[in-house]
Amino acid sequence: MDFADSPEEAAFRLRLRDWLADNNPGLPPSSTADEYWAGQAAWHQTLYDAGFFGLSWPTSVGGQALPSVYDVILDEELIAAAAPPRPSVGYLVQGLLEHGNEEVQQRFLPGLVNGRERWCQGFSEPDAGSDLASLRTKAVLEGSEYVITGHKVWTSYSDAADWCLVLARTDPEVPKHRGVSAFAVPMHQSAITQRPLKMINGITREFGEVIFDGARVDAANMIGAPGEGWRLAMTVVSHEREPGELGYVARYGKLVNELVRQVEAAPAAFGAEQRRDLSWAIIEADMLRCHVSRRLSDRLHGVEHGPEGSVDKLLMTEVEQAVGHAAISVGGSASAGGDDTWLRVYLYSRAQSVMGGTSQIQRNLIANRILELPTT
Amino acid sequence: MDVRLSPEQVALRDSAAQVVDRLGPATVAQLDDAERAGKLDAAVAAAGWRELRTATGDGNPWATAVEVAVIAEELGRGLADAAFLGPTLAADLRRLAGAPTATANETVALGQSLSRLAETDEDVDATAVDAHGASSALLLLADDGDGRLGVITLGSAISGADLTRPVARQDGERMTALDGQTRVLDADDMARWQSLGLAAACADLVGTMRGALTLATEYAKERKQYGAAIGSFQAVQHLLADAHVAMEGSRSIALHAAWAVDALPADDALAACAAAKAYCARAARSVCETSIQVHGGIGNTWECLAHVFLRRALFSTEVLGGIGRNLERVLAARGIGGDDGLR
Numbered sequence: 187m188d189f190a191d192s193p194e195e196a197a198f199r200l201r202l203r204d205w206l207a208d209n210n211p212g213l214p215p216s217s218t219a220d221e222y223w224a225g226q227a228a229w230h231q232t233l234y235d236a237g238f239f240g241l242s243w244p245t246s247v248g249g250q251a252l253p254s255v256y257d258v259i260l261d262e263e264l265i266a267a268a269a270p271p272r273p274s275v276g277y278l279v280q281g282l283l284e285h286g287n288e289e290v291q292q293r294f295l296p297g298l299v300n301g302r303e304r305w306c307q308g309f310s311e312p313d314a315g316s317d318l319a320s321l322r323t324k325a326v327l328e329g330s331e332y333v334i335t336g337h338k339v340w341t342s343y344s345d346a347a348d349w350c351l352v353l354a355r356t357d358p359e360v361p362k363h364r365g366v367s368a369f370a371v372p373m374h375q376s377a378i379t380q381r382p383l384k385m386i387n388g389i390t391r392e393f394g395e396v397i398f399d400g401a402r403v404d405a406a407n408m409i410g411a412p413g414e415g416w417r418l419a420m421t422v423v424s425h426e427r428e429p430g431e432l433g434y435v436a437r438y439g440k441l442v443n444e445l446v447r448q449v450e451a452a453p454a455a456f457g458a459e460q461r462r463d464l465s466w467a468i469i470e471a472d473m474l475r476c477h478v479s480r481r482l483s484d485r486l487h488g489v490e491h492g493p494e495g496s497v498d499k500l501l502m503t504e505v506e507q508a509v510g511h512a513a514i515s516v517g518g519s520a521s522a523g524g525d526d527t528w529l530r531v532y533l534y535s536r537a538q539s540v541m542g543g544t545s546q547i548q549r550n551l552i553a554n555r556i557l558e559l560p561t562t
Numbered sequence: 563m564d565v566r567l568s569p570e571q572v573a574l575r576d577s578a579a580q581v582v583d584r585l586g587p588a589t590v591a592q593l594d595d596a597e598r599a600g601k602l603d604a605a606v607a608a609a610g611w612r613e614l615r616t617a618t619g620d621g622n623p624w625a626t627a628v629e630v631a632v633i634a635e636e637l638g639r640g641l642a643d644a645a646f647l648g649p650t651l652a653a654d655l656r657r658l659a660g661a662p663t664a665t666a667n668e669t670v671a672l673g674q675s676l677s678r679l680a681e682t683d684e685d686v687d688a689t690a691v692d693a694h695g696a697s698s699a700l701l702l703l704a705d706d707g708d709g710r711l712g713v714i715t716l717g718s719a720i721s722g723a724d725l726t727r728p729v730a731r732q733d734g735e736r737m738t739a740l741d742g743q744t745r746v747l748d749a750d751d752m753a754r755w756q757s758l759g760l761a762a763a764c765a766d767l768v769g770t771m772r773g774a775l776t777l778a779t780e781y782a783k784e785r786k787q788y789g790a791a792i793g794s795f796q797a798v799q800h801l802l803a804d805a806h807v808a809m810e811g812s813r814s815i816a817l818h819a820a821w822a823v824d825a826l827p828a829d830d831a832l833a834a835c836a837a838a839k840a841y842c843a844r845a846a847r848s849v850c851e852t853s854i855q856v857h858g859g860i861g862n863t864w865e866c867l868a869h870v871f872l873r874r875a876l877f878s879t880e881v882l883g884g885i886g887r888n889l890e891r892v893l894a895a896r897g898i899g900g901d902d903g904l905r
Binding site for chain 2: 191479500
């Protein structure tokens with residue numbers, strides 16, 4: 187049991203640290219300002235090109251096949267350098283790796299990993315949120331193409347996406363979980379329209395609605411077999427619940443460090459309650475780093491994903507919301523006007539207990555699948 | 563980095579689990595079974611777990627704080643009413659002081675509400691902790707210069723909040739310097755020793771949470787109301803799910819703390835352990851309260867083990883500083899603390 191670097195890990199850490207000293211793009215905190223997303227694609231590509239992204243994925247799709255714990259080192263150094271977090275595409279990568287055939291993997295994964303092709307995820311619908319399996323978007327085969335009609339929502343970064351991983355019903359006759367298939371749909375076509383959603387913290391580019399009105403997709407772009415869409419969705423959302431896959435450790439560490447710097451700069455300005463809020467945020471962020479180290483160590487002999495992703499999701503939520511509370515406590519809520527960066531950090535934190543499956547859904551999963559409590 | 567337990571550490575955990583499952587108190591009534599408690603004590607002694615922190619030839623301990631934590635977690639889970647934390651902390655003090663290993667059962671005396679090792683001139687209320695079977699306790703001998711240890715003789719053990727780990731006070735006025743101390747304890751030694759105590763207490767808290775959660779989960783599967791097991795109701799399920807999450811987060815930060823004790827510079831180790839202590843203490847109270855709540859009225863009776871877990875957690879929480887003190891340490895480690903500092 188060892189949290190310390192091996193010699194190879196230490197050498198990697200130093201190389202990364204040196205590189206970050208000259209290559210930090212200095213973006214605003216993630217998910218708080220539209221400028222962040224405008225610079226994120228370039229950050230993804232720069233980080234990848236320098237050899238610091240896609241560390242644990244197979245070399246055949248552009249990864250480096252390093253042990254998964256290298257991602258912890260990456261997160262730690264991104265925090266230390268106050269650099270943006272790593273791109274959160276790991277859950278899509280895992281979905282395509284597990285369900286896509288060789289051809290699909292070779293066609294789509296390199297661009298997803300190296301950041302040259304941008305992706306979004308079309309799962310949720312206005313009437314299919316927590317009950318995702320009741321989705322109504324349909325895909326009908328016409329010749330060698332599927333025609334897609336439906337309405338997706340919460341499709342993050344859809345306006346910048348080249349591809350959308352769409353869940354659509356291909357067989358309305360079978361039970362709802364079995365009639366769903368997954369497609370890589372090209373976003374650049376006129377039968378797709380987008381509506382950005384303005385979120386409570388003012389951002390307009392992260393979430394959107396996407397309407398497919400007879401959009402076309404090559405049948406070869408189906409990921410997995412017909413009817414395998416639900417299983418693919420479960421793979422994707424289970425990884426989407428993992429802070430180790432999302433790289434959020436760095437997001438929280440950076441925010442906490444910034445709040446610490448504010449107190450350091452003017453210690454007399456902060457009272458006991460603000461210090462207490464900040465101390466919990468420090469501890470929570472540290473807990474998540476330790477927890478991700480544990481989870482990624484468990485993966486040293488291969489990727490598994492089970493119901494424990496729900497535990498990780500709830501821990502990640504606890505951290506994000508503790509950091510959010512410290513943000514308005516120490517950073518200020520801008521109630522008297524002025525810079526509202528910390529208010530935006532706080533308001534965004536409320537979404538964490540909803541996105542990727544609500545906290546209530548996670549608790550149901552833990553109760554039934556880990557604690558093995560009976561269902562009604 | 564590979565933070566999985568080694569095969570040896572897994573084997574150690576399994577043997578500790580077997581001992582507590584066989585000889586620990588399975589009911590509140592069994593806490594009064596002196597024959598059982600004697601067997602548990604003998605098994606812990608025979609396994610050599612109390613000597614993990616005694617010195618090898620080069621002055622290092624026989625085992626790291628990770629092994630201590632592995633044992634402590636299982637003892638906490640099984641509500642073991644045999645001494646471990648106290649003798650382990652005493653052995654580590656002797657090791658740091660370059661003194662010979664104790665010849666009789668020994669523990670440590672803590673002062674200022676259990677938040678630090680007692681000092682003879684300041685802590686008139688010094689409390690020997692985890693004092694089951696201990697005849698003496700170590701403390702700091704303040705009037706003989708800093709960094710020297712003294713020994714007090716203990717009166718008979720008395721029950722505090724924790725029904726599984728009694729405390730004891732000094733018997734009479736007699737205090738002697740520790741025989742054979744060859745090294746004066748410096749500030750780094752004390753920081754590292756405190757780290758060990760905090761990490762061991764965290765592991766005990768994690769074990770306590772596991773035990774309390776298992777108790778409540780099993781009860782929720784069996785207890786029926788409205789014609790169904792109460793564990794089938796979402797309101798109950800979500801309480802237990804939250805308790806499980808709190809336990810898992812605690813486990814991760816406590817594991818890191820245990821590793822830090824021997825692996826990081828003294829201040830960094832203490833900061834890591836302080837963060838873990840605050841987190842685990844908050845989580846443990848919540849998990850143990852949930853266990854009582856899920857048991858309903860029965861959970862509020864003496865006969866239900868749920869309160870024994872809560873009481874054990876309350877004691878572990880106070881050992882070497884509760885939540886408030888450790889939050890201060892966390893801030894001090896980041897350079898924004900108050901007057902009390904990190905150490």
